[in-house]
Amino acid sequence: MVKSLVEQFIPLWALSAYHKALSFLAAKWYRSPSKKLVVIGVTGTNGKSTTVNLIAAILRDTGDRVGFTSTVNYSAGGEVQLNKKKMTMPGRFALQRMLQEMVQNGCRYAIVESSSEGVLQYRHLNIHYDAMVITNIAPEHLERHGGFENYKQAKLEYFRLLERLPNKILQGKKITKSIVVNGNDEYARDFLNFKVDKKIVFGITAVRHGNRSEKILAEQTGSDAQGSRFTIAGIRFESQLSGTFNIENCLAAIAAARTQGVGLETSRRVLQKVAGIPGRLESIKEGQPFSVIVDYAYEPNALKALYETVKSWPRRRVIQVLGGTGGGRDVARRPVLGQMASANADIVIVTTDDPYDDDPRQIMEEVASGAQEVGKIEGEDLFRILDRRQAIKKAINMARRDDLVLITGKGAEQTMATANGRYIPWDDRKVVRQELKSLLQDAGQQKS
Template identity: 40%
Template sequence: MTVKALLKNMVPKKIRNLRHLFFAWWGSVQYKNPSKSLFVIGVTGTSGKSTTIHFLRQMLEGAGFTVGSLSTIDFSVAGIQQLNDKKMTMLGKTAIQKFLRDMVEAQCDIAIIETTSEGRVQHRHRWIAYDAMIITNLYEEHIESHGSFENYKQAKKDIFSYVSSLAPKNKSGLSKTLQKAWSGETVPKVFVLNTSMPQVKEFYDCSVGEKYLCTVAGEKKYFTPNTADRELILDTVCTKKEGISFTLNKKDITTASIFGEFNAMNVTLGIAMLQEFGISLEQCIHLIKKIASPPGRVEFIQEAKQHGFTAIVDYAFEPVAISGLYEIVSRLAPKRVIHVFGSTGGGRDVSRRFSVGRLVGTKADICVVTNDDPYDDDPEKIIADIVSAALDVGKRIDETCFAITDRANAIQKAVTLAKEGDVVLITGKGSEQAMVFENGRMEPWDDREEVRKAIAMR
């Protein structure tokens, strides 16, 4: 056991988190509080955070803003992107503040930060001068990390309360491009909420500022906006050959190369934020046609086409996201679905192994269960748990369910099994650039490249 792991076991979590609090403060001092010079948008929620950031950044850039963003997918500063190879969403120590300073130096107008519940517990959001917060959704996930769903929800609500508590910025401190958005001298706090979320009223009550509420027509609405709030009503979502289409406040919207009906809400949340900058819905409709899906999110591997099958790499790792992915796959009318997947170790929810195993065991024709960032957990035990759940719903070992610890070999197996008309799914890592093993050891990894290698070896 490493010294770091030993200390982690010995020192209470609340005490350990004081270290993160210090570094959050020290980073703001060291880099001269860069967020004061940016309009800072946070994006939180259980799923869809990185994708919403990716869409929002592209739309803002299309509208003429210079943007920086930090997410699970990538780090972007003024149009220059690098894939996130840190295996961390909210970066530790002083890294977030350094990126914000880089954004200021690059003359960015806006910063978008993926803001997680674990980041809040570790105080990584502190000394960031947020102006806006978007929540995508909220459901049971990360329960073992937080102890209960109530604790998890409270961590998210604390983020909203924190943003509400910050003093409004004087708009003169922001870029001239941004200053045109508001008539007053100060910059309002802005909150974007999804009314399909059962807990939306609790988040609404934590939000002090302007509010945009995104509603799905025909679905249960858990909160009715006040007259002062702005509402965007999403309706008639469908999948076309070129991407999803939907109506927003009765205006037709068609995306290019964006798949998954769940992404209609991610796009809508981004559009709501654009409204704050004076960008009309009509302008947004044109901007949307130019945006693309993020890497590792429903990413089709083109090399599979010449062999007659479809290969898709996606980040989905929990039941809700995986179910959404299967909705996309069903539109492709595959002959068979061959699914490579696993479950993350390192204190993540153990119960997820069984729920994911049952789900994929039911949905896929062939399951290939493999490693997925085991951390200090026994990878064989993780795989055995998943396989047991898949067998419970009718899969047969070494016939319709394979247990292959080495992820490269698992991908090779799936690609070898694929026949014309099949879909091969590889989920859990997306565009992540590393695999994490015991004692935090990281090895370079990219599911997409491994799929391409496997196809080349057919």
């Protein structure tokens, strides 16, 4: 609330000057650590955190120490920790401090998930990027940016910055400036239109853009509940991550590693060992006779990819728990989320997500209205439960053998954002485990 009031009454030029000054001071305070690292930025609408983690895993296998920051987790080159800040890209001082820790810990690489919000607050300034990856781009954060074109321009700003920056010299060697672009994306050409040393386009089977760039193309693709498979230049890749969208995430990571001279065989060996990313299509197992998946998908494109992924999985009914985000975030999509859930799940339970200062009941009603438009009936296959724990409990108690329960919207987030800037400790995965154990314990007592 305070932040919104400040932004409302302070002139835009003053806010911009303030953010730029903080960015400059943060870099100077920590002695410009990004100039001592090979910095790979990862931006896009979906898949950023998974791609960051996959790039880090591949580069780590080369023997170099790697630090990274993402929406879901981070590491300064040592222990990996879950992100408790509810920020995709840390603030200026926090990010520069983390980069400095990476330098102190002997890291060669820093992989930075880079958001459009970061551009609005100039967090990207004074970060010396060496490579930028764009996973994909679709309408998102439209109210924050004032439309899709502004959102896209915010993403493009990272590539403009990369083009302007001089090549870095580390240990006497010139670092190549590189761009990695999803060639299947409608807007790929916009992100390729920059002068850098190296451009790599990735895609499935064929790409729409980037004919003059090096290509990483996946063929003979397949995905099921156990993972995904694809072939690149005759080399067969296997991943424990399911879904076509995760094949694209793997391709982005392979291409990013390629910009650093890492071969396909190394990427193949590493990717087959990555068991999963916290809160991304994460399966929760406590011995129950049905499946439970916790996933971060909170916007239409991510949900569509999730539904397409689980569509071929063996299951009876699909029970989904979802909510809508507050804080003025894309209000128009709330009924759309309900419509999508209604069309793809047999039972829909609408609940709280991150309401911020918005009325959580109103958000719930707006999502539920979309589900009703597509035919769900209150009390039969549509339920409104404001308390998220109770909503999850309801889904688990309703599940029968071979059902699939989808808990979407928060993934591995460690807090829930509520009114007046209050953050409540929260983890969907922990709540699911607790409710599953309670269910199984009650079932065991009844048998005895």
